[in-house]
Amino acid sequence: MDPDSVEGVRASGGDGPEDAIGPDGRVPHGSSDDPDVLDFSANTNPRVPPGAEKAYRAAFEAARSYPADDYPEFREAAAAFVDCEPSQVIPTAGGLEAIRLAIQTTARAGDSVLLPYPSFGEYAREVRLQGATPEFVPHDELLAADPASHALAVVCNPNNPTGEAADPAALRNFADRCRAAGTTLLVDEAFLGFTDEPSLAGREGVVVARSLTKLFGLPGIRMGYAVGTGDERDRLATARRAWSMSAAAAAVGAHCYRQTEFVAETKARVERERARMRERLNARFDVFRSDAPFLLLSVSDADASVDDILASAREAGIAFRDARTFRGLDSHIRVAVRAPEENDLLLDALDV
Template sequence: MDPDSVDGAGRVPHGSSDDPDVLDLSANINPRVPGGTRRAYRAAFEDARSYPNDAYPAFRAAAADYVGCDPEQIVPTAGGLAAIRLTIGVTVSPGDRVLVPAPSFGEYVREVELAGGEAVVVPHGELLDRDPAEYAMAIVCTPNNPTGECYPTAALRAFADRCEAAETTLLADEAFLGFTDRPSLAGRPGVVVARSLTKLFGLPGLRAGFVVADGVVGDRLRTARPAWSLGGPAAAVGAHAMRDSAFVEETRRRVERERAFLRSGLDTRGFDALPSDAPFVLCDVGESPADLLASCRERGVVLRDATTFRGLDSHVRIAVRDRDATERLFAVLDEVR
């Protein structure tokens, strides 16, 4: 992090509400957790009484099996954002240019600027067409947040090859990729993959994630990673969750089904609901969404104001949950529309 760049940085708005009396559709969190998660968490209590094994063998083995790479390539972090910050921190120097998509996760620009770099923001649909040789790093988010679509696999891999040839680090944020059947870029030369256990496993407060990398960047990540970068209980629960392949498969099928139901109902009610591969749907409401957001909030339903994403001015983002949650949303929309 560049100290001279911190003073001019701001915070980035995010979704989620801690109000237990509302239906929170602003954060894209699985409403279910893998079976046995509570038991695994309780069993890990004793791990919190001492420093964790800084090698994290069980967590790294589970993560490697989960994404399909070598355990030596896994660098544990306290969540996906910590993985992104660590990667940018060991790659971007003051003055470096970084290719960043928009609209997309706002923390990319913030982290690049905190490192003293210059975020060169381009439409996310055009990013793979850029020449990576002009940048120290390129960042992709797949599925993209908040638009929801994945980059085509062949095009993404071709871009990764061009980044490797240009010696440009490619940071692939795969926070939502587990909701899809798409292959990870984990283990691909020149690519750093950031993964989070927050969304798919319904554990945002656990703060568990990891980076996948090899080569020079991988060595830097392993050196720069803080000691005990992942708490013992988080490592134990994370390993338990990633081993539950049946839960992952069930979640994918359920989200696919419930997303189709959500989009159909939104279309029926006059919303322009974009196609999505993610556990959320971006909707163009055709006007400033402030009134809609406020009216829904008054009736106990919280949506994500997507106008805080660069380039969007009439959108809301809605999380895919279960059928009861979606039908409650529809009832509210029928009142306010």
């Protein structure tokens, strides 16, 4: 990472107000640390797999020593979940570290990187920290873009904050075109586990970034990994920090990926609740189609301002995500799909 680029991001605050990079060079994220607030701003599962706490506690003794740096048990469990080879799995402390590792090992100063918008703000930040330049394309047009002049292209699948999953055939066609052009494709699959869509993990020329924290409701443990093949995999493995995942994260992650019944129940609940919420919310908002555990709402000026909605929800003890921090969105909020009884509280607070 170029120190001058770091200073540039910190000093400039990104490419205008749409980047929403603060004076410390960081981008906003969902989640509230107020224990008295029902948090609909973060998209993590409100339920955790059975036995997760026991697995976490059982890892205490192992945590007194350095973990085995090859993480065989975690790699095998992750590979089985996404259908790739264990050797292709590169463990990281969360999905964000996997994204950073992929960008650091691909983009050089002066390179161009193809990015979707509106989408996760960290992509542009990580690209700029490398001294590279983001080129933004509407998220629903990116798969038709020409990757030839870019060192890297990034796809968020399903896209955050809009929620749409990419068309599988179009995504694979884009991956083939990226490979033919010599452009690495980074696919952020943080929310793909909530769908029945297959992963691109193990596909040549593609780096997949995965996070367990969304699907299994354990963001504080920091469980994630990248998947690569060939030269991409070798660069990831070379640049990865030693002991890049804690013993507790590796143990809990391996346990979670074996909970097939929990995963199936979670996907069914999210699909059912998302449809129910969307039907109710459509009475007041324009609601984006979503395949993810969240919904993006467009707020009409005739109804109320985003600030008014956020404030009234806060008075009711509920936190939403102010989606105006995403590039290209100026009157939007994003809400998570949580447990049915919690979703009822949200719908009542929004008077729908």
